[in-house]
Amino acid sequence: xxxxxxxxxxxxxxxxxxxxxxxxxxxxxxxxxxxxxxxxxxxxxxxxxxxxxxxxxxxxxxxxxxxxxxxxxxxxxxxxxxxxxxxxxxxxxxxxxxxxxxxxxxxxxxxx
Numbered sequence: 001x002x003x004x005x006x007x008x009x010x011x012x013x014x015x016x017x018x019x020x021x022x023x024x025x026x027x028x029x030x031x032x033x034x035x036x037x038x039x040x041x042x043x044x045x046x047x048x049x050x051x052x053x054x055x056x057x058x059x060x061x062x063x064x065x066x067x068x069x070x071x072x073x074x075x076x077x078x079x080x081x082x083x084x085x086x087x088x089x090x091x092x093x094x095x096x097x098x099x100x101x102x103x104x105x106x107x108x109x110x111x112x
Contacts, residue, residue, distance in 0.1 A: 005060065014056035061103045062096070 070092050079085035082101065086094040 005063075008058050009060065012058065014058055015053050017053055059103075059105055061100050 077088050079088055082097070085097055089097055
């Protein structure tokens, strides 16, 4: 756990955009402008993501031992709403979602 925590909190630069994944069947000959002209929705989403990375950070919200094992098959799931996230976590882990949603960093103002 110590090494994993160090990786998340210190070694990963959360403000740096992720590397682009290579997809099979695509040619590298086309320029970036040609690719963005083919799919304008995707290119605008990428521009929005790049602009929003400046405030990214990783903080430890809770650390401790749980009496029983609850994370049997850990996987990532895209959950655009709180209800979908709670459904995916199940009844045992949904209180942790509420804790994370209500948590504020120590350096943030208490009353905005």
